[in-house]
Amino acid sequence: MLFAMAQKTIFELDLIKLAKWHRRSTIAAITILISFVVVWIGTAIVLVYGMNTTSIDIGFWIFYILVMLVSAALVFPTHRAMGYGLFNSLLWAILAFLIPFLVLLSIASTAGLILKLSGAKVGMFGVSRANLDHIRPHHCRQCGYSREGLELFQECPECNRVPQVI
Ligand SMILES: [Zn+2]
Numbered sequence: 001m002l003f004a005m006a007q008k009t010i011f012e013l014d015l016i017k018l019a020k021w022h023r024r025s026t027i028a029a030i031t032i033l034i035s036f037v038v039v040w041i042g043t044a045i046v047l048v049y050g051m052n053t054t055s056i057d058i059g060f061w062i063f064y065i066l067v068m069l070v071s072a073a074l075v076f077p078t079h080r081a082m083g084y085g086l087f088n089s090l091l092w093a094i095l096a097f098l099i100p101f102l103v104l105l106s107i108a109s110t111a112g113l114i115l116k117l118s119g120a121k122v123g124m125f126g127v128s129r130a131n132l133d134h135i136r137p138h139h140c141r142q143c144g145y146s147r148e149g150l151e152l153f154q155e156c157p158e159c160n161r162v163p164q165v166i
Contacts, residue, residue, distance in 0.1 A: 009083075015118055015135040018081040022111035023126030025074045029105050030125075032067055036101075039063055064100070071100040078107050082114060 039060065046056055075096035079089035096103040112122050119141040121131045133144030140147055145158040155162045 013083050013114070013118075014081065015115065015120065016132060018078075018111060019115055019120065019127040019132060019135060021074070021078040021081045022108060022115060022122075025078050025104060025108040025111065026124075026126045028070055028074055029101070029108050032070070032101050032104070035063065035067075068097050068100040071096040071104040075103055075107050078111055082107075082111055 043056055043060070046053070072093045076089050076093040079092050080086075084092070092103065092107070096107075112126070115127060115135070116122050118135060120127045120135045127135065131144070133139050134141055136144070138147050139145065140156040140159060140161055141163070142161040143156060143159040145156055147156065147163075150157075153163055
């Protein structure tokens with residue numbers, strides 16, 4: 001279906017892939033936010049000292065176009081990893097181009113929520129590499145131990161966690 005919102009359920013998602021794109025989107029959002037502050041302070045200094053404003057305009061537009069491109073480039077794969085169809089992901093990438101940063105921020109927070117609901121430990125910069133094992137298929141959600149060969153509801157030999165249905 002062309003207009004389906006999500007093609008996959010939360011249980012069918014590749015969480016490792018989602019965690020990686022979420023991490024990239026989150027780091028990009030933080031970087032853009034810091035850059036905004038730097039550009040704002042820079043502009044204020046330039047204006048105070050009465051320098052040539054043409055270079056500020058050019059600098060601002062280069063920065064803005066860069067934010068548009070980065071936002072669109074990250075929103076598309078993050079949407080795909082969240083289980084959205086090709087059409088929807090493209091639509092969001094276009095939206096990210098029109099409203100850069102805010103769309104990227106909202107997508108990063110939605111992806112983070114999906115990861116949290118899936119039992120991942122989501123920090124400020126997303127799921128850390130050390131915690132990726134926790135959301136790998138057939139691994140313990142609590143300690144990351146491989147559950148290969150164990151019964152479905154058998155408790156984890158490492159941390160004694162009993163797997164939950166949800
Ligand atoms: Zn465990």
